[in-house]
Structures are given as structure tokens and as C-alpha cells.
């Protein structure tokens with residue numbers, strides 16, 4: 014071999030395929046300010062719409078007077094529920110099977126609810142118009158405390174539902190009740206509790222928060238009257254679903270709707286749902302015949318489009334005296350706000366919360382969830398967790414720590430004792446899931462050895478003794494968290510959105526010169542799909558990733574897919590990509606056999622092409638096969654080289670991880686310091702380790718934000734008191750701790766390349782690690798559970814309540 018012939022290693026490296034830390038191709042435009050976001054779009058004659066919003070959390074709308082607003086220079090129209098009724102769009106269906114007002118119809122049910130839509134020649138005129146719209150309200154008592162929602166005398170929020178005793182998910186028990194969802198074996202679980210040596214019971218709340226992506230929700234709608242076509246550019250995580258929903262509710266033929274998601278500045282679940290702004294901009298464009306832009310501001314984003322969490326979880330664990338868990342019982346009070354607009358697969362009113370048995374071998378469990386209405390914003394979204402998984406992980410990981418405390422056992426040791434063992438996979442959980450693969454002990458041991466867990470516990474014991482002797486005012490906490498995620502929604506047998514199965518898709522088209530374009534039903538919001546999807550194709554078909562262009566987000570060109578959220582892109586679309594590539598490869602093999610004049614079975618794959626078995630010099634590269642596909646295919650074969658795959662996954666994937674947070678808290682000020690944070694993730698086969706690391710950094714930062722301060726809080730009259738970044742904790746580089754990342758690799762047995770999702774994992778595992786660290790720090794003073802978020806003030810108050818300031 015001369016030195017001009019590349020080695021096998023060089024040929025492999027040239028592909029930048031699976032496992033390569035390939036630089037993100039999208040960053041070339043992002044880092045130079047050349048991204049193309051919705052707000053960059055400026056169409057000729059484009060108008061701007063903005064909302065009149067309710068200052069009240071609950072009020073009757075007596076009248077809306079637009080007369081003065083219409084006199085404001087530039088204001089062209091004021092749309093109200095009455096206008097929308099003429100086109101039957103005053104209310105819209107939600108993903109959760111409820112209905113939601115697009116604009117206030119008779120009453121308002123949460124602060125900043127959309128009341129009227131002012132359309133003007135520019136944003137300033139629209140805002141001036143808003144100030145001139147006169148709305149007469151008659152305030153009603155607001156229902157804010159979820160625990161009072163089902164009181165006998167609780168105010169009736171949803172007058173449209175009066176007398177309806179069943180909802181989308183079964184019977185309703187009360188006028189503010191949405192659904193009750195139960196899973197598991199109640200009798201067996203009750204019996205386990207009766208027999209238990211030790212039980213714990215704690216009300217664990219996961220407070221309301223918000224994903225607040227850098228770019229808020231927005232769209233531009235343009236209706237072409239002549240063609241009868243509607244084009245919508247928007248910040249959609251699921252563009253195809255938006256097209257179908259618009260077609261169904263606006264009664265426009267689906268082929269005449271073009272939905273385009275351009276570059277998106279972060280989604281985090283916020284951009285899954287359908288919001289009144291989209292409907293109003295579309296209607297305004299149809300009415301005016303001009304393109305209409307709607308862009309949320311920060312306060313609107315935080316207070317009106319969606320929320321996350323707000324789960325109040327009464328958690329009970331039964332165990333033997335030596336620490337073997339024997340039963341889990343959880344009741345959740347789920348505060349869904351004014352309309353049930355939670356973004357979950359349709360059959361799952363509380364998402365996949367039944368993953369709450371976590372990483373532990375619970376012989377039996379029982380779960381019940383009551384969903385309720387309150388005077389708060391609707392639209393429960395995942396916020397970096399697949400459908401209520403972060404709530405479930407927080408519930409069980411806090412629960413295990415509380416149990417360890419009661420048993421006087423080390424929390425890590427309790428976990429090791431109860432883990433599902435490697436040989437138990439595929440594992441059937443007591444609440445109905447089939448975990449595909451895992452090796453929890455190995456991951457946990459690696460974490461404990463890397464951070465020298467035993468030494469940390471020793472140091473903590475010494476510090477506690479010193480604290481008790483009055484020698485220090487600092488306490489130390491070790492927050493252990495071991496999570497199991499469930500991502501990849503999902504198998505058509507249990508996942509659909511409004512009846513559409515949750516498959517995903519990929520289409521690959523190879524061009525004659527050995528380059529190609531690939532399109533998917535997913536949509537990157539920053540995750541780096543343009544980079545990673547090409548890596549999968551590179552390894553599968555031996556074409557350098559640089560020669561594959563990845564395009565997502567245009568419903569006219571991309572095959573139908575259910576979009577990007579719930580870390581489903583890698584498990585579902587990632588599989589479709591590999592399958593489409595394999596179809597390309599199969600055709601390529603026939604072409605190569607024909608050209609090399611051998612039988613197909615005499616060929617074997619070798620990095621970037623086929624070679625004849627036993628004759629290594631007789632080869633045909635994939636690049637050459639691409640050319641041949643356009644001029645000399647075997648007789649009877651169609652020319653060209655393209656393939657499409659729609660992939661219905663046989664199961665979810667179950668990533669997992671072992672995290673630990675080491676924290677020091679000054680009891681006199683409540684100020685905490687994250688001394689160390691170590692995160693080991695197992696997401697099966699790793700496509701791009703650098704992107705994974707970035708995903709983990711981002712997810713941990715969001716977990717840190719949520720656990721340590723971020724909150725959407727209402728006062729008793731229903732005012733949002735954390736409605737801007739002045740009050741809503743958004744960590745910057747200054748507050749964010751240093752992250753140490755690590756991994757193990759346990760491939761998914763059913764995924765074509767063995768990959769599981771990872772984007773959400775750090776949030777799911779991170780929140781309990783932080784909260785357990787705070788709780789662990791205070792536990793020796795006699796507390797069992799302190800509610801999140803753990804900001805300085807709450808830490809100080811916890812210290813005070815535990816009597817450390819007693820003179």
C-alpha cells in the first residue's frame with residue numbers, strides 16, 4: 014500500500030460518522046448572526062398583531078369597546094371572540110381533549126389571558142391600539158390553591174362544562190375536576206403497606222415553572238386569496254401536527270397549508286402546543302389579505318403560553334426493615350390551569366408519570382392522578398422531560414432519600430439494594446412499562462468511585478459533628494440521584510396525537526456525485542440535528558457526513574413526522590434515518606453487484622463501499638455507486654437512489670444515569686455553593702459525544718435553575734409575581750456551577766443503531782440531585798423534606814424552622 018492510499022482508519026475518520034465529535038455544522042451560521050428566525054422574516058405589506066390581555070385571574074367580561082382603538086393611526090382591525098365566532102374559531106380543541114378559548118368568550122380564567130387581537134401596520138401602533146381598547150370586567154373570586162379546587166364551595170371556573178360529568182379521560186368528580194387516572198394494583202399495594210416493617214409518607218410538590226426559551230413563541234401567517242393557500246412560518250417543534258390541526262379546525266384542505274419552522278431559538282417544550290396567537294394571526298391574514306406577524310414578548314411568554322410541572326405528589330413507600338422496597342403508592346394532584354391543554358400523547362392525561370417506580374424493583378405499586386382546573390395559565394408542557402417524567406423521577410428520588418433517612422441507611426446503599434438488576438432486562442415494571450435495557454449497578458458504582466463517595470460521607474459526618482460543637486455554620490449535603498427516563502414516543506400501540514400514530518420519518522435522496530439531501534419529520538431547536546443525522550447516514554452508507562445536507566421543518570418537503578420533543582428524535586427519527594439509509598444501501602448493493610459482475614451475496618460492506626469477498630482489490634465505492642445509479646443500473650431496475658422510511662418503534666427507550674451533587678450551605682444566610690456536580694449518563698450508542706456533552710450541560714443548567722429558584726408563582730388573587738426575568742430565576746454563567754460529565758454505554762436492543770435519547774435526561778436526573786443535596790444537608794437537624802425551589806431565602810427559612818438560630 015503506498016502512502017497515498019488512505020488507511021481503513023483514515024477512511025472511517027473521513028466519514029465523521031457515529032461516535033465522532035463532529036463540529037456542529039449549524040453553528041457556522043448561528044455564531045455569525047446568520048440564523049434565520051421567525052422574527053427575521055419581513056414580508057411586503059406585513060402587518061403586526063398583539064393582544065389585549067386580562068389583568069384579572071377570574072372575571073366576567075361585560076363588554077369590549079374597540080371604537081377608540083380603531084381611531085389610532087395604523088390600527089386596522091380589532092378581533093374579538095365575537096369576530097372569531099363568525100368563522101367558528103372562538104374556541105379551539107386542545108391536545109388533551111379539552112377546548113380552550115382563543116379569545117375571552119364571556120369571561121377570563123387566568124391573568125394575561127388573550128381578550129382581543131389588535132392588528133396594525135407596525136408593532137407600536139398595535140400597542141397603542143391595545144391601550145385604547147376598553148374592556149369592562151366584573152371580577153370573580155380566583156381559585157389559586159389547587160388543594161381548594163375541589164372544595165364544595167369552590168368557584169365554578171369552566172361554565173362551558175357545567176353539567177358535564179365526563180371529560181376526555183373519563184368521569185369528573187367535581188366542577189373543577191378534569192380527570193382521574195389510576196394505574197397499578199390497589200389491593201396488592203394496600204396489602205404490601207399493611208405488611209411493611211417501615212413506611213414513609215410525604216407530600217412532595219414540584220412547583221410550577223416555565224421553559225422560557227431565548228426566542229419566544231411567534232409566527233407569520235400569510236393567506237393567498239387567489240390560490241386559497243395559507244403559509245405559516247412559526248416556532249413549531251412539530252410542524253406537521255400544526256398543519257393537520259390547522260386544516261381540521263380552519264377547514265382548509267391540508268395541501269393548501271404550508272407550515273415552515275425556520276431556525277428556532279430553543280423550544281424546551283414551549284413550542285409544542287397551539288396557542289391563540291397562531292389562530293389570531295391566521296384569521297387576521299385571511300381577513301386583511303396581508304401577512305400578519307405575531308411575536309410574544311417575555312412577560313407574555315412567561316405568563317400565557319404554557320407552564321410546566323405543578324404536581325403535588327403524596328408519596329408513600331413500604332419497605333422491609335433491611336431496606337428492600339415492597340410497595341409504592343402515589344397520589345398526584347395535578348394543577349392544569351384554566352384549560353386542559355397539556356401536551357401529552359392523547360391517551361396519557363398525566364403523561365408517562367407511571368414511570369414513577371424509577372430504577373427500583375417494586376413488586377407492586379399504585380398510582381392515581383387527579384387533574385384539576387385553577388385560575389392559572391393552561392398548557393402543561395414537558396420542559397425538558399418527556400411527559401411528566403421529571404415529576405416522576407423527582408417523586409421517587411426524593412422518596413428513596415426519605416426512606417433511607419428513616420431506615421438510617423445510606424441513600425446510595427438503599428438504591429444499590431433495590432435496583433433492577435442487569436439480568437432482569439427487559440424488565441416489566443409494576444405500573445406497566447417494559448424497560449428495554451440497563452445496567453444500573455455499573456453506572457452507580459462508577460459514579461461512587463469517581464467522586465470517592467465514601468470519603469465525602471466521612472467528611473460530611475465530621476462537618477456535622479463540628480456544626481453541633483458550634484465550630485462551623487456551614488452544612489454539607491450530598492445529593493444522590495439515579496434516574497430512569499422513558500423516551501421515544503412512541504409505539505403506535507400506545508402513543509398518538511389526536512389519532513395520528515407517533516412514528517417518525519426520514520427521506521434520503523442521493524445525487525449522482527455522491528452527495529445527498531436528507532429530510533426528517535423532526536425539527537431541531539438547537540439540538541444539532543443537521544450535524545448528528547448526517548453522522549448516522551455517513552456510517553450507514555459510507556458517504557462523508559459533510560456531503561449530506563439535512564433539512565427539517567418544511568411540511569411541503571419533509572416526510573410526515575410528529576416533531577421534536579420528549580427526546581423522541583433519536584429513538585424514533587434516528588431509527589427511521591438508519592432504516593432509510595439501509596434501503597439505500599440495499600439498492601446500492603444490487604447496483605454494485607451488477608457493475609462488478611458478481612452475485613450480490615458475494616459482496617461485503619467495507620466502510621465506504623462494497624468489495625468482493627475474497628478479492629479485496631475488487632471494490633466499488635458508494636460514491637461511484639451513486640453515479641452508476643443515474644446511468645447504468647441493472648436491467649429492469651428504476652434509476653436513481655433514494656429511500657424513505659416511516660418508523661413505528663416497537664418500544665420506548667430507557668436512558669438512565671447516576672448523578673451526584675455536593676453542596677455547602679451557610680445556615681445564617683441560606684447561601685449555597687455547588688462544590689461539585691458529577692453526571693453519568695447512559696444513552697446507549699452515542700452519535701456525537703460532543704453534542705451529548707452540550708445537551709447534558711444545558712439540561713443540568715435548567716435543572717439547577719428549577720431546583721434552586723425558578724418558579725412561576727401566583728399571589729392569592731392570581732397575579733403572577735414572577736412574570737419577568739427580574740423575578741424569574743434565569744441562571745447566567747455567573748451562577749452556573751461547573752459540570753463534570755461521564756458515561757456508560759448500554760445499547761437499546763430494539764433500536765437499529767442502539768441509541769436512546771439524551772436531551773432531557775440531565776433535567777430529569779438533575780432536579781432530584783440538587784434537591785436531595787439541600788435536603789441531605791438539613792436532614793441531620795431533623796427535617797425530612799423541604800419543598801423546592803431552594804433559593805437562599807428558603808434555605809435560611811429552613812434553617813430557622815429547624816431551630817439553628819435559637820439563642
Ligand code: PCD
Pocket residue numbers: 226250278279280281282283394395396397398399400538539540541542545546577578579580581582583584696697698699700701702704705708711768769770771772773
Ligand atoms: N445517543 C444519542 C442521543 C442523542 N444524541 C444527540 O443529542 C441531541 C438530542 O437528542 P434527543 O435526546 O433525541 O432529543 P431530541 O428529540 O433531538 O430533542 C428534544 C430535546 O432536546 C433538548 N435539548 C435542547 N437543546 C437545545 N439546544 N435547544 C432546545 O430547545 C433543546 N430542548 C431540549 C428538549 S426539551 Mo422537550 O421539548 O420539553 O419535551 S425534549 C428536548 C441530538 O442532536 C442527538 O442527535 C446523540 O448524539 N447520541
Ligand SMILES: [Cu+]
Pocket residue numbers: 364394395396397398399400401402403404
Ligand atoms: Cu415532563
